[in-house]
Amino acid sequence: ETGEVAATPADNGAEYLSPVTIGGQKLNLNFDTGSSDLWVFSTALTSAEIGQHSAFNPSKSSTYKELDGYSFSLSYGDGSGAAGVVGTDTVDIGGATVTRQAIELATSVSSAFVSDADSDGLVGLAFSTLNSVSPTPQKTFFDNIMSELAQPVFTASLDLDGSGTYEFGTIDSSKFTGDLEFTPVNAASGFWQFDSSCYSIGGKTYNRTNATPAIADTGTSLLLLDPEVVQAYYSQVPSANYDSTVGGYTYDCSENLPDFAVAVGDNYMANIPGSGITFSPVDSKTCFGGIQSNSGSDVQIFGDALLKHHFVVFHGESNLLGMAAK
Numbered sequence: 163e164t165g166e167v168a169a170t171p172a173d174n175g176a177e178y179l180s181p182v183t184i185g186g187q188k189l190n191l192n193f194d195t196g197s198s199d200l201w202v203f204s205t206a207l208t209s210a211e212i213g214q215h216s217a218f219n220p221s222k223s224s225t226y227k228e229l230d231g232y233s234f235s236l237s238y239g240d241g242s243g244a245a246g247v248v249g250t251d252t253v254d255i256g257g258a259t260v261t262r263q264a265i266e267l268a269t270s271v272s273s274a275f276v277s278d279a280d281s282d283g284l285v286g287l288a289f290s291t292l293n294s295v296s297p298t299p300q301k302t303f304f305d306n307i308m309s310e311l312a313q314p315v316f317t318a319s320l321d322l323d324g325s326g327t328y329e330f331g332t333i334d335s336s337k338f339t340g341d342l343e344f345t346p347v348n349a350a351s352g353f354w355q356f357d358s359s360c361y362s363i364g365g366k367t368y369n370r371t372n373a374t375p376a377i378a379d380t381g382t383s384l385l386l387l388d389p390e391v392v393q394a395y396y397s398q399v400p401s402a403n404y405d406s407t408v409g410g411y412t413y414d415c416s417e418n419l420p421d422f423a424v425a426v427g428d429n430y431m432a433n434i435p436g437s438g439i440t441f442s443p444v445d446s447k448t449c450f451g452g453i454q455s456n457s458g459s460d461v462q463i464f465g466d467a468l469l470k471h472h473f474v475v476f477h478g479e480s481n482l483l484g485m486a487a488k
């Protein structure tokens with residue numbers, strides 16, 4: 163079995179959305195390798211909360227089964243969150259189908275999800291140990307389908323030109339160039355976590371002292387790195403400075419930015435060309451960088467700002483992360 167869906171950049175440029183069919187109902191969900199819950203907007207929310215979203219209606223699905231007394235409650239790294247009840251239903255992602263997938267129906271969502279009209283919920287693709295369902299944590303879609311897949315993998319090929327895809331069960335070699343380099347993942351963290359001990363700026367490589375690990379997180383928009391690395395990068399950008407009003411480093415959009423690369427394990431330097439560093443404009447002349455600080459936390463987050471420049475393989479059986487150029 164295999165499945166393939168488009169990953170389309172949302173209007174806000176901050177996330178990618180993919181169509182998922184649950185009990186015959188189609189929703190646009192954010193595939194998130196940084197969390198492990200599949201939750202959706204549900205008709206239990208108020209119409210003000212639902213707004214333009216698609217909301218799952220359990221009473222309209224002939225295959226939905228409530229899990230009596232089960233609940234979920236989640237908060238994400240950016241402070242957004244959701245909570246609600248739990249059931250099972252048939253989930254189809256591009257033809258890959260799980261018949262009894264735990265789906266989490268939101269009865270409350272944070273304001274960020276209400277105002278982001280593009281996302282009808284998330285599909286968690288980190289390890290099931292992080293699932294928030296009480297009293298019994300549930301398995302992710304990938305965990306449930308892995309044994310049925312032609313290969314126990316899923317891949318992310320995110321593009322800003324709207325041609326991105328997620329694929330389950332196969333590694334499509336037409337989607338990348340050069341070698342695919344695999345790195346061991348520390349699954350005990352619950353994340354797709356690996357070592358990253360060096361970086362390069364404008365082609366010059368630096369080793370990090372007391373290097374914190376990194377995670378591959380498709381649910382985070384930016385590249386959130388140690389302050390040491392971020393300061394080193396923006397010291398090479400004359401007009402750059404930390405602007406507390408927007409909460410990050412900004413610079414003149416006319417700057418000719420240096421290339422940047424971070425190590426993924428010992429065998430791969432993941433590069434972002436200088437032309438691909440900017441995340442968004444702040445005003446007519448100022449730009450906001452895709453490289454920002456993780457405020458010194460114990461892990462670096464390699465989000466879409468990095469991942470969209472690469473072909474990424476998540477190998478669930480051998481706990482490896484594959485990276486290639488594209």
Ligand SMILES: O=C(NNC1=NCCC1)c1ccc(Br)cc1
Nearest residue numbers: 194196197238239240381382461
């Ligand atoms: O929440 C996280 N990733 N996913 C999403 N962010 C926003 C919506 C979804 C996240 C994961 C790991 C670490 Br460490 C910090 C943050």
